[in-house]
Amino acid sequence: MIYRENGQFKTSYGADQQIFPIAQDRYLVLAIIAFAFIGVPMLADEYFFRAILIPFLILSLAALGVNLLVGYCGQITLGAGAFMAIGAYAAYNFLIRVPELPLLAVLILGGLTSAAMGILFGIPSLRVRGLYLAVATLAAQFFWDWAFLRIGWFTNYSSSGSVSVSNLTVFGWDISSPVNKYLFCLAILVVFALIAKNLTRASLGRQWMAIRDMDVAAEVIGIRPMWAKLSAFAVSSFFVGVAGALWGFVHLGSWEPAAFSVDRSFQLLFMVIIGGMGSIVGSFFGAAFIIILPIFLNQFLPALGDLFGIAISTAAVSHAEFIIFGSLIVFFLIVEPHGLARLWATSKEKLRLWPFPH
Amino acid sequence: MAFFLETLIGGLMAGMLYSLVALGFVLIYKASGVFNFAQGAMVLFAALAMARFSGWANAALGGDSLILANIIAFIAAGGVMFIVAWIIERLALRNLVNQEGATLLMATLGIAYVLEGIGQTLFGSEIYNIDVGMPKDPVIMLESVFEGGILINKEDFYAALIAAALVIALSIFFQKTSTGRALRAVADDHQAALSIGIPLNRIWVIVWCVAGVVALVAGIIWGSKLGVQFSLATVALRALPVVILGGLTSVPGAIIGGLIIGIGEKLSEVFLGPYVGGGIEIWFAYMLALVFLLFRPQGLFGEKIIDRV
């Protein structure tokens, strides 16, 4: 009833092709962003910021990057964790070796380094595809895990191989408090999401999708697979690299290569597939699902036990968390293999017709 | 020279063990197109079941006969793996037929979480011991030829023998029995197999059961070597390059791939490792597989995929 586009006439091509053609969508998204910038800092407490919101924002950004590669270009990757690590360590090296650089430049340079490595490790995609490619990207994962542990230069010869940063400022704005960290990550995420959305609507994104849908056919109509695939790897790695730098700098503050292990790669791929491949908003849904669900289960199950007067041991809670998390993943994949984004789209369709479905 | 041979033999035996895990991947991928990441979790689950059943049976029998206890435990653990396989197929994969590879992959990862959780809930998360009477001490061979001789790990040697026997048994099963033929038919063409009256659902259950038994054998061997604990689930990651190198659809590929990877990573770690600080064997295995892939994108023995527009 409310959600209806009657009377909204497009009078120009620009209006017809905007990101949210329906006015209600536009207002909703603007309202959400406004709420995220103004409302959330007033409502959330420190735990919420540091344990849930900041990881959510950063991993959303990473999932967005992975989604560009997996969802839009059809190249499965299990090496996203390595590119996060490259972003983080490259940014760290820029920070300590060129102290004059502002933080934003450091983050971007970290992302660019990651993009360059993405191109390098994307080369196998020109020969292999599908699951073979997925395993090939694992080579990148394990190689970089090793490199950051072994090559002292990357970690400024710290004896333990762990590095840390602090006293971060952006143009004189101190971002050490949780609220400021949150706002900083949010601002970056909004900008990057806008870039991602526009990329996928532009010629580059359309090339990626053509390659994804059928690479041979795409080649026949004049799309260069090498350019399309490698550009997808580069852009995706750039996003992931910036996210990695944020994860190290803003969220952890001090990290070791294990923070970007193969588990992180799996986690990111999970986000993309649960959220919805080839959907920007899906990346956010996926990240929310994967981050919040385990934490929620971990706190909810003991509370549930208390309700019935049973004390559940920590180990049992953790096992139950594994079981429920795993089952829900399988369940969602069965119910909606195209991810939460499709559920969202379906419900929007229904909403447009509501309350008269016929 | 003796040391080189020793490394080579060590690599071969490690490779045989990887092959065991890789076999599980190949079996399921061949028959149902599912890349089963839960194979590692199945190995862990099977090993946990075996270790605990063996312990319980041994206690129930008064500790007299370890062999009998182990046989009982093997049968019981096999039964458990059948049930697990059946449940996985029924509840999860049957509902996911015809989905994309990535979706199936993620579903099996979800299954892996569930199995890890259930396994630890049922059987506990301590380190357990599987004692199937494998000798632990080394033997020195060919002392007359080389100074110091060549050291061979008896346990690894028996493990490799068992792995070889399992591969032969599986080959016979695939080649000679009617079920095996049906499995191969399904692997070649689902639709054609269905049209000549092969029940797909039952075949898939059988494949998962066979993979479960392979996981059990792998679990026993790895568990007897390393002790049964959570990290067994990670052997799946070590077996991935093997599958990729050998080809996802080839049983002999899994064996040859395993041997190549085993030799490659041990030789690289021992002879190249010291120059770059060591610890290179994991990524070296993947790089090796990657290099092979650049020349043969479908793996050594994989089926060539031909695209038409």
Place this chain on the structure above:
Amino acid sequence: MKIRTLALAISMATFGLGSTVMSTAAQAQAKEQFFPVIVYRTGAYAANGTPWANGYVDYLKLVNAKGGINGVKLSFEECETGYATDRGVECYERLKGKGATVFQPLSTGITFALTEKAPVDKIPLITAGYGRSESQNGAVFTWNFPLLGTYWVGADVAIQHIGKQAGGLDKLKGKKIALVYHDSPYGKEPIPALQERAKMHGFELMLLPVAHPGVEQKATWLQIRQARPENVLLWGWGVMNSTALKEAQATGYPRDKMMGIWWAGAEPDVKDVGMGAKGYSALTLQHGAEPGSKVVKDMLAMVHAKGQGTGPKDEVGSVLYMRGLISAMLGVEGVRKAQERYGKGKVMTGEQTRWGLENLNLDQKMLDGMGFAGVMRPVQTSCLDHMGSSWVRVHQWDGAKWNFSSDWYQSDDKVLRPMVMLASGKYAEEKKLTPRTPEQCKQ
């Protein structure tokens, strides 16, 4: 169907929000001293994390059974990390909000992450026997307490012991000692101290990393077989230790030439190797397996006999159980000391507890009184020394249990102190911190 699923998901999410809000509300009523317990009872390192956690929690229960700290009862809550750093950070944030006094993460990775957060939140971090070695310098690392010993202490004592067995440290010249280590900050910590000693005595140090979780060591032990080092130091955790012992057996390396750090010298590491590990020795962080000590008897009588034991009874007194128990004791004693200054019978804040930990003075009489006779030696901390003691013994596995096989050692301050000052100075410079002066310490 799909709408229903959606509704389900939404209601779950709101529930989640609700429960977190509720749990934040619950903290307000804290009149007890709250001890966060960061544990890992699942995952790759569960077999080692569980006894530690049980010992830790049991000791808190024992203190309560004895009437608390000057009447202040202890409350605690466990949070499971699975040894993952990001879950550890989440646990820290969660429990911090409930009024945590002192954190003990039992993971080098989590320690590194929390080292950045603790000064901001003003919560001390006890890392008994692990963590950053340079955090011994309390002038720079105000909030870190690597009580009882760091990895540099371990490395130093290990070389002393090996030297003593060889008949003098000068006999080490030209020998080869291999370090088989967990390829992570934990395993890499001892390397600088070992290199320093290698320079001093002229032995060759061979570094052999093993990737997490440490189940693949065939190549490592082939290299050892080829190079035949006189001694092997084992710096592993969890399954890596038992695998190393099994591989040593399989390649015929004598186990009595192997020595582990205190995290590689507990029952789960050797139990399933059994006789195969006979002769293997490991450093101890003062204590070993102490089933006969008074504190264990108290524990059995006052906690386990009442059915309140956290873990199984036969685990009480095992090495890692004792480590957890002693870790908890150190935290409790820090609070007790703080109460002496800030008011007995009051709940201490993190800042006050930090003062207590920094002025900890557990002499032998006090320790004996608490039931630690024969288990521990005195611990005395100061502003500049957050470690308190560096007493180490060696114990050896005889196939069924651990037996002490050496006298007490102490690390050589002449070797380690300059390294600590150098490394902590570098840290302070990186972080633009000014180390505390002795006057500031007195406040």
